[in-house]
Amino acid sequence: MAKKTILFIMNESEYLSQLKENLELNGFEVIAEYNGRDGYETARKIKPALIIANFQISGLNGIDLCYMIRNSPTLSKTPIVLFASLLNKDERIESYRNGADDILLHSTDVREAIVRIENLLLNYEMLTKDNLKPTQSLTGKLSDFKLIEILQLLNLNQKTGILTIYHEYADGQIIFNNGEITFALVQETNGEPAVKKMIEWESGIFIFEQDFAEREKNISKPTMQLLLDCCQEIDESDSQGK
Numbered sequence: 001m002a003k004k005t006i007l008f009i010m011n012e013s014e015y016l017s018q019l020k021e022n023l024e025l026n027g028f029e030v031i032a033e034y035n036g037r038d039g040y041e042t043a044r045k046i047k048p049a050l051i052i053a054n055f056q057i058s059g060l061n062g063i064d065l066c067y068m069i070r071n072s073p074t075l076s077k078t079p080i081v082l083f084a085s086l087l088n089k090d091e092r093i094e095s096y097r098n099g100a101d102d103i104l105l106h107s108t109d110v111r112e113a114i115v116r117i118e119n120l121l122l123n124y125e126m127l128t129k130d131n132l133k134p135t136q137s138l139t140g141k142l143s144d145f146k147l148i149e150i151l152q153l154l155n156l157n158q159k160t161g162i163l164t165i166y167h168e169y170a171d172g173q174i175i176f177n178n179g180e181i182t183f184a185l186v187q188e189t190n191g192e193p194a195v196k197k198m199i200e201w202e203s204g205i206f207i208f209e210q211d212f213a214e215r216e217k218n219i220s221k222p223t224m225q226l227l228l229d230c231c232q233e234i235d236e237s238d239s240q241g242k
Helices: 014-025 036-046 062-070 089-097 110-127 147-156 192-199 223-241
Strands: 005-009 029-033 050-054 080-084 102-105 137-141 161-167 170-177 180-186 205-209
Touching: 005 014, 005 036, 014 029, 014 110, 029 036, 036 050, 036 062, 050 062, 050 110, 062 080, 062 089, 080 110, 089 223, 102 110, 110 137, 110 147, 147 161, 147 170, 147 180, 147 192, 147 205, 147 223, 170 192, 180 192, 180 223, 192 223
Parallel strands: 005 029, 005 050, 050 080, 080 102
Antiparallel strands: 137 205, 161 170, 161 205, 170 180
């Protein structure tokens, strides 16, 4: 089986050397570029399985790079991870708004980073398969995958189906139509507040089934804006609680 290629677009550092070494030990091929524009051109040529880019790098910053990749016909479905020493709330929101799938910090343990990268690749692989049967499902644990990442992937890949989340004594349901969230319900909460409530869950099991569900819409906001608003509300609540 051919090795999956991961493209680094970033400045050299001891942490990234360790990450590169561990990725190679886990069976990945790693190619590095040290300039944003060179990295983008290399991505177009080799079409990597995943891109890890510095938030700040010469030639093209990480947010601009995310925007260009998401608007490239050949790279738009490539998972992107941004790497930074520290990002404030606005920078994180802007990163996700422009298509970043995850953010790694200097403080992230290398082993945790490897697991997050492998999980992200697995999610993309499952969601972009052309040979999925109409009712084939995708399942996982919220301890392994953040729900916000699952929602972003379903949106990016324009999936239609039902995402069910089982969390302790509460079950939630989110319905997608061509990647857009049209309905959400958890207990007595519905619509946008239901999505926010479920995004905060850190444990449970999710199942996504590709099938059309006729339910009256209770969400009309574009999905990416909905997710960004939910993240911002959660960040504000966390800040007030400190």
